[in-house]
Amino acid sequence: xxxxxxxxxxxxxxxxxxxxxxxxxxxxxxxxxxxxxxxxxxxxxxxxxxxxxxxxxxxxxxxxxxxxxxxxxxxxxxxxxxxxxxxxxxxxxxxxxxxxxxxxxxxxxxxxxxxxxxxxxxxxxxxxxxxxxxxxxxxxxxxxxxxxxxxxxxxxxxxxxxxxxxxxxxxxxxxxxxxxxxxxxxxxxxxxxxxxxxxxxxxxxxxxxxxxxxxxxxxxxxxxxxxxxxxxxxxxxxxxxxxxxxxxxxxxxxxxxxxxxxxxxxxxxxxxxxxxxxxxxxxxxxxxxxxxxxxxxxxxxxxxxxxxxxxxxxxxxxxxxxxxxxxxxxxxxxxxxxxxxxxxxxxxxxxxxxxxxxxxxxxxxxxxxxxxxxxxxxxxxxxxxxxxxxxxxxxxxxxxxxxxxxxxxxxxxxxxxxxxxxxxxxxxxxxxxxxxxxxxxxxxxxxxxxxxxxxxxxxxxxxxxxxxxxxxxxxxxxxxxxxxxxxxxxxxx
Amino acid sequence: xxxxxxxxxxxxxxxxxxxxxxxxxxxxxxxxxxxxxxxxxxxxxxxxxxxxxxxxxxxxxxxxxxxxxxxxxxxxxxxxxxxxxxxxxxxxxxxxxxxxxxxxxxxxxxxxxxxxxxxxxxxxxxxxxxxxxxxxxxxxxxx
Numbered sequence: 001x002x003x004x005x006x007x008x009x010x011x012x013x014x015x016x017x018x019x020x021x022x023x024x025x026x027x028x029x030x031x032x033x034x035x036x037x038x039x040x041x042x043x044x045x046x047x048x049x050x051x052x053x054x055x056x057x058x059x060x061x062x063x064x065x066x067x068x069x070x071x072x073x074x075x076x077x078x079x080x081x082x083x084x085x086x087x088x089x090x091x092x093x094x095x096x097x098x099x100x101x102x103x104x105x106x107x108x109x110x111x112x113x114x115x116x117x118x119x120x121x122x123x124x125x126x127x128x129x130x131x132x133x134x135x136x137x138x139x140x141x142x143x144x145x146x147x148x149x150x151x152x153x154x155x156x157x158x159x160x161x162x163x164x165x166x167x168x169x170x171x172x173x174x175x176x177x178x179x180x181x182x183x184x185x186x187x188x189x190x191x192x193x194x195x196x197x198x199x200x201x202x203x204x205x206x207x208x209x210x211x212x213x214x215x216x217x218x219x220x221x222x223x224x225x226x227x228x229x230x231x232x233x234x235x236x237x238x239x240x241x242x243x244x245x246x247x248x249x250x251x252x253x254x255x256x257x258x259x260x261x262x263x264x265x266x267x268x269x270x271x272x273x274x275x276x277x278x279x280x281x282x283x284x285x286x287x288x289x290x291x292x293x294x295x296x297x298x299x300x301x302x303x304x305x306x307x308x309x310x311x312x313x314x315x316x317x318x319x320x321x322x323x324x325x326x327x328x329x330x331x332x333x334x335x336x337x338x339x340x341x342x343x344x345x346x347x348x349x350x351x352x353x354x355x356x357x358x359x360x361x362x363x364x365x366x367x368x369x370x371x372x373x374x375x376x377x378x379x380x381x382x383x384x385x386x387x388x389x390x391x392x393x394x395x396x397x398x399x400x401x402x403x404x405x406x407x408x409x410x411x412x413x414x415x416x417x418x419x420x421x422x423x424x425x426x427x428x429x430x431x432x433x434x435x436x437x438x439x440x441x442x443x444x445x446x447x448x449x450x451x452x453x454x455x456x457x458x459x460x461x462x463x464x465x466x467x468x469x470x471x472x473x474x475x476x477x478x479x480x481x482x483x484x485x486x487x488x489x490x491x492x493x
Numbered sequence: 494x495x496x497x498x499x500x501x502x503x504x505x506x507x508x509x510x511x512x513x514x515x516x517x518x519x520x521x522x523x524x525x526x527x528x529x530x531x532x533x534x535x536x537x538x539x540x541x542x543x544x545x546x547x548x549x550x551x552x553x554x555x556x557x558x559x560x561x562x563x564x565x566x567x568x569x570x571x572x573x574x575x576x577x578x579x580x581x582x583x584x585x586x587x588x589x590x591x592x593x594x595x596x597x598x599x600x601x602x603x604x605x606x607x608x609x610x611x612x613x614x615x616x617x618x619x620x621x622x623x624x625x626x627x628x629x630x631x632x633x634x635x636x
Contacts, residue, residue, distance in 0.1 A: 332509075350512045350588075352534070357573070408534070410621050411628070413509040444573050452588040452602045454536070483613035490514075490620035 040088040054084035076101035090139040096147030110245040113155040119143040133279040174289040181229035181340035194261040199225035200299040230340040235275040258284040329411035339463040353406035357443035365402035417473040456481040514621040517563035538614040567598040
């Protein structure tokens, strides 16, 4: 397995606790007088002297709750999931004082192998809350870890190989997952559903501190994923433990993940499907499955043109490599299809709307200088939730050509295709600032250089990623066409 | 419900404006055949065979195009620019729509053809004609 060496999976050789203190091999295990280990599959409510060893599969941010029995006092709870075989895992709730629980949550991380002594074994409550916020487990029980009676320690001296291998085995059937294109194209059906995915990390975002409307401080981290069917899909993480885990274990264009129960959501702002990590989600990093190895090979073999949908200005793509010629009817068809990749093409069409002498606000737009998203028309605040400027009072803005044009030929018309940035600069022969200084008459002259002329138009189609919405057609280059080329292509189409 | 939406889209697309490359004969022919099939615009290659006159309201220019035995009356409204200077007898390229009831071509752009356009316009016209015919054949209406 080519990635196994990159993984910090040698849990059994750790020489220090997560807080930095050295692990003494000879340290007496005071509370662990017995080496008899109970397997999760053998657990029963009356099992005496339970001693478990397993790997932490998932953990959640501790919560502080007002005590019901002791008014005014606070208790804290911290949940994690422990696994000791490919098929056995169980949820554990730890209750105690706030400081104790916080310390516990800080000390133990996803992927750690721990020994737990004397937890209380309880039947699963099977409530809706339980199902919604905690991972699904095959066990009939759940464990309660109490500050007074139970103990937990990092497994330092045990033969932990068996457990560290568990880190690469998916917790459910490794063939049961959606590819990303299915999620994009089934948007309406899968909205608000939990899905399993197998994907490779395209780009790890950096975590951002966010204050919610309710005044709560949270972290948000966005990861871009891809697979064989889809060039980019966003997955958003809100929970600190998983963000921390991802930051330490996932690498761009290197790591494959298998995720169970991530929430597929339609993002109104981006108008596409995204994934959200919830308390139910469980991740397997670099799963040791056939499908994951195939995806890894694919991911290593492809070159990204780094074509993000918010890259509206120009394209790094070499136009001379674009050979697919479409007529407008074919293009209309293409735009209404479900696409999972950016597609490139070429058309010989008349520019039938090119309103450069119309209102300036229809020709240019103000963009955030940081992320190039449009800023809000009235407030001047960046509209992009992942941009640091979206939290600032105002964004530094740049004026950029941003207009809609129509393309027509003998098969029909496509309205509202995007023309902006450098492409428009090249057509008009001036920058945005220079354009603002032009007389109306000059603008009209520039308009008639292209309006109703037959143009050779290079374009890209950016998937909308959502059923029912059209993909976006963006011009990459537009110049008056050569008559001979027009003829040759009319002949073919 | 998906199929229904896509079906509606398709119909709508069929009705979107088409721009045909034609001679004068083609203007009348295709206006008739494709009547009711959405808006049509024509790129007409022809010879300007009259001097320019003004209309009654004096807000538009009138002239005539000729192509073999066919002629076409044209009107050009000088909304954002005046009619470009074109000598009688020159080959021009006009863009506009045909008003069937008034038998007049509402011209919105006119300019002298370039040498390459002149060289390729005849074959372009026939290629466009052929493309339109083959599309009609698909939906089984004989022109």
